[in-house]
Amino acid sequence: MALNEDILLDKAYKPLSESFAPLAQPNKQGPARGGIALKWLWRLAGLVLPALLLVGWYVVTEVTHSFAANQLPSPVRVWRTAQQLYSSGELYKHVGASLGRVLIGFSIGAGLALAVGIAVGLWQPIEGLFDPFLQALRNVPSLAWVPFLLLWLGIDEPPKLTLIAIGAFFPVYVNLVSGVRQVDRKLMEVGYIFGLSNFAQVYRIILPATLPYLLAGLRIGLGQSWLFLVAAELIASTRGLGFMLIDGENSSRPDIMLVAIIVLALLGKLCDTLLQLLEKRLLRWTDTFKGRK
């Protein structure tokens, strides 16, 4: 800020908006000449490793023939299988089943975690009542639930959705509780000063302040949902990507198994990218280290 003489002379105050101009410009100037192309190239950097892997896979299967086809089928073979599964509508059926389960199970689990996490974060008595029990449950491995869920809920959709919901619940819950507890007491005081109701304190201060934690929890929870989905589908199902894996194993078709694995990886990444975009949009306000360029 330039030092203006009128400060020293105690002249009438003059609006400072103009002198704010340099500050008022967030870094909107693009990178220097040639930088834009480079920036776009960098966006593709994430493809380098998968591409290398693909080339290596191709070489060891199609060129050097180091692996038998019933052990590791070549990428060409896997691609053909994928095309067949796609045109027969089979792939669509399995992906649809799995995606539907994940979305429903995740919504239930994350929704419950949102309600319980906020309540536990807000009130210590509720924390004392719920948290020890939930922390104990959290440490039960996912597969340990499967026999009981099958016993109680049958072999249809309910046990699968429940398992996925369990997978989604804990990461969201744990992150949300610590998020609520790190809300700046000083900001809460501003809320008291303006006489906010308890409800307004939650949605105008606590929730926005907790958003970074909530979104991190949602991302981990969604990832867990996919893990738990496969655990559920491996055991009892007639449809879904987990079923494709088992089916491929039973019919000695490693190419089908690889299609399932690749589709799982792509779907998982797609879901995560969507949440990442949401994160980027909603958390523009954070003033944090973004990593070096």
Place this chain on the structure above:
Amino acid sequence: MKGSKLTLEAVSKYFPTEATLAPVVSDFSLEIEPGQIVSLVGPSGCGKSTLLRLISGLDRDYAGRIEVAGSAVTGPNPTTGLMFQEPRLFPWLDVTANIAFGLPAEHKNKKGQALVQELLEQVGVAGAAKLLPRQLSGGMAQRVALARALASEPGLLLLDEPFSAVDAFTRMRLQDLLLRVWQRYQPTLLLVTHDLEEALYLSDRIVVLTDRPARIQHIYEIEVPRPRDRRHPELLRLRSELLGELHLVNSVEMGETSSR
């Protein structure tokens, strides 16, 4: 917006320590007329900020009587504003939304929007209306905090060392700004400060407090008319008197410490 009268009568506040209750404020009485500017100065940790917290209603645990505009303080009151040492802006809201945060619930309408626009102009941040707090300098953030405090149209505005975290030139500008909005909206101002020049430049009265527990040691009436020249001889004279007085307070404190 019109200034509220503030009355403190025999106010005492204790902090619980291990064995006993340590008095922070003891038998404190003060009356401030509507629209006056009063500064509290005194040694660090003497209980000035505690007094502000009591008056604002943030801390309800005290003995005695505190009245703002004739009604006893029982909790945060929409007509009493408090501006902190730090801006305490909500980082996820832009400047406009931060100011609008102070609007009373029934004002989320056109009238409220108009007031926010006016305050943006008044505190000189209209050019930054859409910026996020992380993009603001310290002085600018404090302007926004002042506008937010004014958005609730407070009759009494409490300021807890509001300009202590900015550089000297920005501070002088902010003091002028405070006087300008005070002239326009006429709230009663009660200011805690460590800066004697600030107290002298702004106040109608300066209340010098003793070390903890806070009691009134002396009240100075500043009769120099506004706008004041910071170099006015009367202000300079009062300044050296105040320095003497505060030095006395400090030396008593030091004497006590060394005799312990």
